Amino acid sequence: xxxxxxxxxxxxxxxxxxxxxxxxxxxxxxxxxxxxxxxxxx
Numbered sequence: 001x002x003x004x005x006x007x008x009x010x011x012x013x014x015x016x017x018x019x020x021x022x023x024x025x026x027x028x029x030x031x032x033x034x035x036x037x038x039x040x041x042x
Contacts, residue, residue, distance in 0.1 A: 001006045006040040009042070
């Protein structure tokens with residue numbers, strides 16, 4: 001059984017919310033975590 005994992009980030013737009021900087025920070029943290037876990041980032 002294969003256990004492939006990936007983090008998929010879809011269509012981030014900075015004009016959808018006034019808190020987009022927080023969202024970008026969370027996305028960056030998720031990317032760092034995924035890299036540390038050896039996941040692919042899409």
